[in-house]
Amino acid sequence: MNCCPHCQGADRFFNQRVAAADLRHYRQHGATGTTRQLLDALTSAGVAGLSLLDIGGGIGVIQHELRAAGVTEITNVDASRAYLKMARGEAERRGYAADARYVYGDFVALADEIAAADIVTLDRVVCCYPDMAALVHHAAAKAGRFLGLVYPRDSWWTKAGVAMLNLLPRLRGDAFRSFVHPTAAVEGVAAANGLRRIVHHQGPVWQVVVFAR
Ligand SMILES: C[S@@+](CC[C@H](N)C(=O)[O-])C[C@H]1O[C@@H](n2cnc3c(N)ncnc32)[C@H](O)[C@@H]1O
Numbered sequence: 430m431n432c433c434p435h436c437q438g439a440d441r442f443f444n445q446r447v448a449a450a451d452l453r454h455y456r457q458h459g460a461t462g463t464t465r466q467l468l469d470a471l472t473s474a475g476v477a478g479l480s481l482l483d484i485g486g487g488i489g490v491i492q493h494e495l496r497a498a499g500v501t502e503i504t505n506v507d508a509s510r511a512y513l514k515m516a517r518g519e520a521e522r523r524g525y526a527a528d529a530r531y532v533y534g535d536f537v538a539l540a541d542e543i544a545a546a547d548i549v550t551l552d553r554v555v556c557c558y559p560d561m562a563a564l565v566h567h568a569a570a571k572a573g574r575f576l577g578l579v580y581p582r583d584s585w586w587t588k589a590g591v592a593m594l595n596l597l598p599r600l601r602g603d604a605f606r607s608f609v610h611p612t613a614a615v616e617g618v619a620a621a622n623g624l625r626r627i628v629h630h631q632g633p634v635w636q637v638v639v640f641a642r
Pocket residue numbers: 436439440443464484485486487488506507508509512534535536537551552553554557558564
């Protein structure tokens with residue numbers, strides 16, 4: 430298994446029950462919230478004919494929606510097997526699974542084996558990984574045109590919320606943790622990889638950012 434203890438924790442945390450609930454929600458409501466904002470920002474920048482690397486894609490909302498907007502090849506790397514199975518099942522139902530690749534494991538460990546893409550997305554994934562610099566660096570390096578991120582703002586209230594969220598896995602003895610990484614550090618890694626910010630929406634908890642090359 431190509432997963433660190435943290436990603437093994439993610440595999441347990443994002444299990445079949447969580448994945449089934451996410452898929453039900455998506456089927457009932459479509460893309461919502463900050464995922465919708467990220468999708469709108471990317472589609473207004475123009476995605477037709479582009480390829481997508483969706484890291485930690487969950488049940489694949491970004492993939493399904495961008496495919497419908499004209500994205501061609503799709504790669505989904507996820508540390509959760511339950512999420513990968515749901516994403517693939519939904520792609521099969523929508524008739525495009527043959528154009529998609531599903532890779533299980535830690536994207537940072539697998540980065541050398543993953544092809545670059547025009548669009549790279551990390552929707553609520555930076556907050557699930559301890560080594561932000563490695564994750565964002567490898568993602569940014571793969572992004573030919575756009576890098577889209579949804580991640581928490583680094584405010585005292587998001588840090589307090591995440592400390593509360595981490596109590597449960599800590600009590601259970603599970604390795605999975607959530608993180609609030611400093612915005613300036615995330616932006617610095619993107620800039621060091623030749624990306625400039627073209628979209629920034631900041632809500633009370635999450636920020637939605639698109640960088641372009
Ligand atoms: C909070 S979920 C977000 C899922 C989806 N993007 C969404 O917004 O609904 C975080 C996802 O990131 C994945 N993940 C976290 N760290 C990862 C890593 N290093 N490599 C691949 N996937 C990772 C988890 O398995 C999980 O699917």
